[in-house]
Amino acid sequence: MLGAGSLRQQWPPAGKLHGATARGAGRGEPVVDRELSIERPDGSRIDVLLNITPLRDHAGGIAGAVNIVQDITARKRVEDELRASEQRFRTLANTVPVLIWQNDEDARNVFVNQYYLDFTGKTFEDVMGVRWxxxxxxxxxxxxxxxYMDAVRTRRPWRNLDRLLRRDGQWRWFDNYAQPLFAPDGSYAGHVGASLDITDAVLAEQALKETDRRKDEFLAVLAHELRNPLAPISNAVHLLRHPDGRRRADRLVEMLGRQVRQMIKLVDDLLEISRITRDKIELHRQPLLLADIVHGAVETSRPLIDQQHHHLEVRLPEEPLTLNADSVRLTQVLANLLNNAAKYTDQGGTIDLEARRDGTEVEIAVRDNGIGIPAGNLPAVFDMFTQAHRAAGRGQGGLGIGLAMVRSLVQMHGGTVEAKSAGAGSGSEFVVRLPLAEPPDEAHDGTAAGAGAAPLAGQRILVVDDNQDAADTLAMLLDADGAQARAVYDGPSALAALPALRPHTVLLDLGMPDMDGLEVARRIRADPAWSGVRIVALTGWGQESDRERTRGAGFDFHLTKPVDLTVLHAWLGTRH
Incomplete structure (x- = not known):
């Protein structure tokens, strides 16, 4: 819109050009440009650019003005949208945990986001205009x-994996993506990229590959270890078929038994480690003297130690040390360590087992002067299917799971185990630390109360078994230990006996006719009156599936026949 009007009274008009942009033109006439928002006759508003140019007479005075008003609403809308888009981009770029960057045609930084600065520990000024x-x-x-420089030269998309240095000095894996950026005129303006930290994924993949490698190695070892006893067994079968086979039978049967026992041990070890890794092992804890556990382990390992002509020295503290532990499992731990020492020490070597009190713990060290453990293998020596000595040609048989079982069983007892070695040829040392049992409370000390002869005094126990002889003799044994025990021989009789006896514990057979032990347990658990009663399964069924069934029916404990009275006493005693 073009218009002219008189401005003789004042230039610029008062109150009309506040905030206007003025510039000289031609002979220095003031020219005013101003962006305004005006209301149209229909009530709508538009953005305009007002340009005012003065008109002068021959004397140089202002005779009027030329006013140009340009509708810039569309341009302003585009500018506002561009500013909003820029703000959104910067907010997004500075929020995501990804390195976002732009390089120019010489691979120099022209933009990085906040995460890039946080990762590198540098300022914006430090990284602008420089390479990375x-x-x-x-x-x-x-x-x-x-x-990357080839991608710059060829203007192509780019992707690569690399490690970048974080501000704390740690190298992190990144997956990098970049696209070429072109200006409106089609000229190349550099690359815009994003780099995603994939360190956790890379480490997980490496761990899976290592696990897969060790699995393949384990299967190879398992096949080897199973073939070892199968070879002499197969030979023995052929010899027994020989005409003079009977003459050699005694010797062959002895050899067959030895090889079968080796195979049984391999299978037992596999089942054992499977139960441990699935948390299916239950410890039967009871107060035990450390000396008894050590002597049991030495007795177990003595044949291998003697076979290798080793000298074994055992040193125990003079004071009796008591552990609250599972006798079988702890004996297994120490026997494994002694067997390892015997296997990886040359004939005629020395093995020491020494125990000492260390505050509230006992420290048990098994040392040998054998072939030692390379420093690089020490961190993984307790890992599953690891045999630190196989690379040295000293595999000595086994599946590489003994030390993994040692660590798991020690940890289940609340202890720790550590391997030490000065390197190849320098021997090894395994140190087990276990918590000592707390000293007994004098107020409940059986000796002081005269309970030494009646460890179950005060307990009421109901024995339920359709085998009357088994039920009666067990009740008699419990009576002899101070309990008030009663025997019944079927499920209905067990439920009927509850109100009169009000037992603390029910020892319940599973395989009874009409109403089995599982149903009896469910009915007891369904009655709030017997919520405090403890139920122990007493059965010939001892598989893990059987234990799961009894747990599901509400049993507190599972014992297999014939009952181990030591285990039963320990369980009853700790829950009295």
Whole structure:
């Protein structure tokens, strides 16, 4: 819109040009440009650019003005949208945990987001106009930089993996993506990229590959270990079929028994480690003297130690040390360590087992002067299917799960185990630390109360078994230990006996006719009156599936026949 009007009274008009942009034109006439928002006759508003140019007479005075008003509503809307888009981009770029960057045609930074600055520990000024090559791991840099610069030259998309240096000095794996950026005129303006930290995924993949490698190695070892006893067994079968086979039978049967026992041990070890890894092992804890556990382990390992002509020295503290532990499992731990020492020490070597009190713990060390453990193998020596000595040609048989069982069983007892070695040829040492049992409370000390002869005094126990002889004799044994015990021989009789006896514990057979032990347990658990009663399964069924069934029916404990009275006493005693 073009218009002219008189401005003789004042230039510029009072109150009309506040905030206007003035510039000289031609002979220095003031020219005013101003962006305004005006209301149209229909009530709508538009953005305009007002341009005012003065008109002068011959004397140089202002005779009027030329006013140009340009509708810039569309342009303003585009500018506002561009500003909003820019703000959204910067907010997004500075929020996501990804390195976002833009390089120019010479691979220099022209933009990085906040995460980039936080990761590198640098300021915006530090990284602008410079290259990023020093961030790349030296092993990755040559190929990485060459590939990126080729993408710059050929204006192509780019992707690569590399390690970048974080501000704390740690190298992190990144998956990098970049696209070429072109200006409106089609000229190349650099690359825009994003780099995603994938360190956790890379480490997980490496761990899976290592697990897969060790699994393949384990299967190979398992096949080897099973073939070892199968070879002499197969030979023995052929010899027994020989005409003079009977003459050699005694010797062959002895050899067959030895090889079968080896196979049984391999299978038992596999089942044992499977139960441990699935948390299916239950410890039967009871107060035990350390000396008894050590002597049991030595007795178990003595044949192998003697076979290798080793000298074994055992040193125990003079004071009796008591542990609250599972006798079988703890004996298994120490026997495994002694067997390892015997296997990986040359004939005629020395093995020491020494125990000492260390505050509230006992420290048990098994040392040998054998072939030792390379420093690089120490961290993994307790891992599943690991045999630290196989690379040295000293595999000595086994599946590489003995030390894994040792660690798991020690941890289940609340202890720790550590391997030490000065290296190849320098021997090994395994140190087990276990908590000692707390000293007994004098107020409940059986000796002081005269309970030494009646460890179950005060307990009421109901024995339920359709085998009357078994039920009666067990009740008699419990009576002899101070309990008030009663025997019944079927499920209905057990339920009927509850109100009169009000037992603390029910020892319940499972395989009874009409109403089995599982149903009896369910009915007891369904009655709130017997919520405090403890139920112990007493059965010939001892598989893990049987234990799961009894747990599901509400049993507190599972014992197999014939009952181990020591275990039963320990369980009853700790829950009195």
């Amino acid at each position: 090559h020093e961030l790349v791991h030296p092993d990755d840099a040559p190929a990485y930089i060459a590939d």
